[in-house]
Amino acid sequence: MASAILLGIGIAASAAVGKIGIDAFRKYRNINGSVKNFVKGGFESKMSRAEAIQILSLTSRGLTRQKVKSAHRRLMLANHPDRGGSAYVASKVNEAKGLLDADRSIRGFSSWAVPPARSAQKIPSVSEAVEWMQQHSLHSPRH
Numbered sequence: 001m002a003s004a005i006l007l008g009i010g011i012a013a014s015a016a017v018g019k020i021g022i023d024a025f026r027k028y029r030n031i032n033g034s035v036k037n038f039v040k041g042g043f044e045s046k047m048s049r050a051e052a053i054q055i056l057s058l059t060s061r062g063l064t065r066q067k068v069k070s071a072h073r074r075l076m077l078a079n080h081p082d083r084g085g086s087a088y089v090a091s092k093v094n095e096a097k098g099l100l101d102a103d104r105s106i107r108g109f110s111s112w113a114v115p116p117a118r119s120a121q122k123i124p125s126v127s128e129a130v131e132w133m134q135q136h137s138l139h140s141p142r143h
Contacts, residue, residue: 043092049103052096063106072097 079085
């Protein structure tokens with residue numbers, strides 16, 4: 001009688017351990033699909049717009065400046081090197097934000113982010129600037 005009870009307890013314990021092991025294996029191998037899979041391959045040598053969008057975990061549909069800014073902030077708070085994050089990951093996140101900031105096709109373009117293209121405007125030399133300042137009765141710079 002005692003051996004039957006011990007046999008039952010042994011079978012129940014091995015079943016519980018087996019279930020815990022199978023659950024851990026599924027979680028490790030992502031068999032149930034609860035976690036997104038990583039994209040195969042590495043980074044491109046020159047970052048593309050699609051890669052920048054993917055790094056910031058955004059979609060190209062409905063992409064706005066505010067979404068880029070908030071995604072960048074969220075990722076930098078999690079991956080900043082001063083807080084124990086990876087310098088490489090932080091550099092890729094910054095590169096992605098920089099590329100998308102320069103993209104004029106994103107809605108909500110702010111003129112301060114990228115200056116508008118100017119017509120061919122001559123930049124004055126230092127001597128021309130000093131002459132202009134003297135003509136307009138402004139003080140000349142001190143030497």
